[in-house]
Amino acid sequence: MYKDKYNLHLEIQTPFELNFLIYIQNCYLNNTVNYELPKFPYIPIENGYHEKFKTRFNAVWDEILLKYNRQDKTTINENSQLLAQSLFTKQEVFNYLYQSFSAWWKGLAGQMAIQNFFSNEKINKLYANMLETYQVDGNDSKYITIYLIYDNCQLLSPEKKYEDQVVLSLEDIMRKNLVGKFKHQF
Template sequence: MGNSLLMTTEATYSLNFLIYIQNIFLNQNQRNGKFKFPYMTTKYMFREEFESTYKKLWDEVSERIFDQSISDMEIFYEEKDLFYQRLFVESDENLKDYTEIYKSFGVWWESFAGRISIERSISDEGWNLYVGLANLLAQKGIEPKKELSISLIYDECILANLDVFPYFSILTTKNLFVAYKEIIPKLEVCIY
């Protein structure tokens, strides 16, 4: 049996924007000085039930990207108010602050330091992951039925789970650098 694994990796706009918002929230509530990117000095008004709402929104966006019922970029650009309405206290001042967060993310994400760097930074690790997974599938006689899609996020998702869907997974760049061998068996589960 030859290698029939097709795999794509892409740094998604929406999930990375959610990580960006998560990190702002965590930094704002940080007591030990271990801040995450981005560090903002503005105090934002998040909803009281932010953590549970964040998890639900993460799950919803992840599933929509997995289902491919709508593209990731459509969620980010055409439904940008979704993030604000679910996670922030609604007020004129907060809408202005949210718009600054949205623009700040967009500038970073579209710059060379953002999405492109994240996708390029894992090229060797992505190849190692591909080869390791392809070899494991070949050893076990598993023939993938379709392409495996991997969404990359720039930092850990602390407030939600990185669920695995059939032929779709979300990975942090850190996991690819530090623990790619441990990721291979987890990815095998989503291929049948």
């Protein structure tokens, strides 16, 4: 958690659940959209996705962020797994993707790599830019949780915003104007 005399508090997390949804999204997109360069992971699964995949995906994403907002940590993992299962018509497809993601996420190339990508230097620069851009003073406290995901979420509306929460992809972090992603918080 980053904070100082200005009462701006930033908490940074790399949630398993949201990154698993991105993993599922990318598998789905690789099988439904003809990309010149496939997204990670490239796992050819032609069927097994729910016919209303995009609608369900949005509902699952919103429900997980709502649970994070309520800090309902005791049921997040259980319920998130059940929610993610609702994206599939075949249990074996879900199981395969869950095991594949878990192996990647728990290794050096998964969660640890994403956490290290958003270095203390980048966090400090973001913090300073936010203080300057949004003219935060010491009178009001502002708590924002930043959720890091490994790839962009292409199935959600870009206008979708969440109170006290910002979801950032690795691509977002590389952008020069990262502060703009936080405008809806102030």
